[in-house]
Amino acid sequence: MAGGCWLLLLLALGRAAPPAGMLYPRETPSRERKELGGLWSFRADFSPGRDAGFVQRWYRQPLRQTGPVIDMPVPASFNDITQDPSLENYIGWVWYEKEVLLPLRWLQEDFNTRVVLRFGSAHYYSIVWVNGVQVMEHEGGHLPFEADISSIVQSSPGTPCRITVALNNTLTPYTLPPGTIQYMNDKTKYPKNYFVQNIRFDFFNYAGIHRPVVLYTTPSVYIDDITVTTTSSDNVAMVQYQVSVVGSTLYSLSLSLRDQEGKVVATGDGPAGVLKVLNPNLWWPYLMHENPGYRYSLEVKMQAQVNGALLEDLYTLPVGIRTVHVTSTQFLINGKPFYFHGVNKHEDADIRGKGFDWPVVMKDFNLLRWLGANSFRTSHYPYAEEIMDLCDAYGIVVIDECPGVGIKIPESFGNKSLQHHLVVMEELIRRDKNRPSVVMWSVANEPASELPPAAYYFKTLIAHTKALDPSRPVTFVTDVNYALDLGAPYVDVICVNSYFSWYHDPGHLEVIPLQLTTQFENWHKTYQKPIIQSEYGADSIPGLHSDPPLMFSEEYQKALLREYHSVFDKKRKEYVIGELIWNFADFMTNQGTTRVLGNKKGIFTRQRQPKSAAFVLRERYWKIANESSCLPPIIKSHTLFLK
Ligand code: BDP
Secondary structure, three states: OOOOHHHHHHHHOOOOOOOOOOOOOOOEOOEOEEEOOEEEEEEEOOOOOOOHHHHOOHHHOOHHHOOOOEEEEEOOOOOOOOOOHHHHOOOOEEEEEEEEOOOHHHOOOOOOEEEEEEEOOEEOEEEEEEOOEEEEEEEOOOOOEEEEOHHHHHOOOOOOEEEEEEEEOOOOOOOOOOEEEEEOOOOOOOOOOOEEEEEOOOOOOOOEEOOOEEEEEEEOOEEEEEEEEEEEEOOEEEEEEEEEEEOOOOEEEEEEEEOOOOOEEEEEEOOEEEEEEEOOOOOOOOOOOOOOOOOEEEEEEEEEEEOOEEEEEEEEEEEOOOOEEEOOOOEEEOOEEOOEEEEEOOOOEOOOEOOOOHHHHHHHHHHHHHHOOOEEEOOOOOOOHHHHHHHHHHOOEEEEEOOOEOOOOHHHHOHHHHHHHHHHHHHHHHHHOOOOOEEEEEEEEOOOOOOOHHHHHHHHHHHHHHHHOOOOOEEEEEOOOOOOOOOHHHOOOEEEEOOEOOOEOOOOHHHHHHHHHHHHHHHHHHHOOOEEEEEOOOOEOOOOOOOOOOOEOHHHHHHHHHHHHHHHHHHOOOOEEEEEEOOOEOEOOOOEOOEOOOEOOOOEOOOOOEOHHHHHHHHHHHHHHHHHOOOOOOOOOHHHHOO
16 A cells, blocks of 8 residues: 555545534425435445545546446445455445435525435545535544535536545544554565554444435525423423524524324423423333333424525424433432343444344344343444434433444544544534433443543543533443543443453353452442443353353353342442343454454344343343332233334
8 A cells, every 4th residue: 555645635634513403304394305225336446545536536427437336235334245355354445426316396496495415324434525516524433414415406406416425444543433554564474565454442343334325305494403401300391492593593483392192281482491391201211111212292393584485494303301310329210210231232233234224223122122121332332313213212221322442542542532532422412412212421432541641531521521411421431440440530320341251260250259249349439439330241152052161152151141140139239220231242343363253242143043141131131120110010011112
């Protein structure tokens, strides 16, 4: 690779602060939506500098005219779609293109319709052109980005609109997650210009357009953002709202809050206010109430006069009324103690990689129901908005984690990284702030929080997160010793990962009770904060059996879980407020001597079939749900989940 100029190009690209709103693109009487999923044209830039696409300006004409293209499904990772190993492990710029015809009514040049192009996510760095004109750039692989493309598409009605995307999956010390490019210069060992992408996190760096791409419309004066927070006490709830409108300062706003029967329970007007709801139906987690996930509909109506015409924009936001509080020993939802019995997940499946896929999503939610899980952490990056919508609807409680994973080298704790991390938290909170399922933000997973710069880094990052959203607790997930961790003083809940008798004392299940008890006691004595065991687990190869249990057998995975559970059962009477298994399902990783076609710590296989450990966890989770629930025994009422 000549001088790594493609890497320099990536590093030099600027990054704009996020614009104000990022409402999910919903169809309403004033907004239309067109899905751009399906087959896109695709080419990976294999030129020595990976920069041919920019030198030859591939975005200026149809991609097929500048070289060969293949069909690539969207959404999907590109890595596992072909038989080409060089695409599987490709690093650098790839190009996507789609031509779309837009309805003529979107293209009237009366300037009253706004056409927006929106990507649910694309990994990692994106540059987007429409008809050869650059419309946006975005850094970060797991959050949405969009641009107003009205002026470009309205200037040539009737001709197809050509969307070109250049996407780069290279990770640097300053990206989130970070990575490094290593050039192998020993000519006796490696071919010329040989390099590898190093990462310090344990999942495959899948890349591509991973989530839905849509075009949607709004009127030219439009509701740009809505922020809702809720409080409740003594049969009265207060829904505080703020609405921002873009396009004019002369507008009126009216709001109605409807219950699930369609009855209006409160009304308001103006850009900010409080809606008072008597005898509210609270949003409850799954298995904590017979009607979990209750959401009202907040209908927001904006009217504006523009050049003599009345413009109206309507947007309906689902609103769950619930409160979250943390004490030194408890996590309270609506004033009641909540115990996280859940999982860590990945967005990961055969063939599609990290591409959004409804069948996989629904299968996963059905498995969560089967398991009796009430929560998950979005390890190790924000998940698709469609998944988050289902968590809101089903009452699955979420610890919403940003892509701060693999932050290990001192360079990744510098100001450049911190500034980017702050922006990522802004984007995440802007996207998920109104979600009742999100009860806590996680700003990182297993950073090297013992390094001196970590203290300032986490103090600043957590303060910024709390300033953006004072209504939710903030954490990060640590695997550093309690006495050395420099970020822990700033979190609300201690989230700790440990792999006793796996990475430490492998094969020695008998050390777990003592080591785990000591771990909990040290953390609680030091910080007097509640603790979640945010990861624990063991790899198992399905079908591999051994009694007495040996590592990698299904029996060992079960036995390890049971040892952990006996300590959890003692400590959850005190200050342990949750347990999240690592991992829900097996998932793909980089190749390595400790990985057999990926990480096998799933209690389900990558194809979502249960290993023996899944039954252990299922029995336990339903038992805990029945103990702590005020409901009549619900162990058989799995249908609660389905509405
Ligand atoms: C933890 C990481 C997680 C890994 C897991 C493992 O947080 O991402 O997959 O270890 O090694 O340290 O299985």
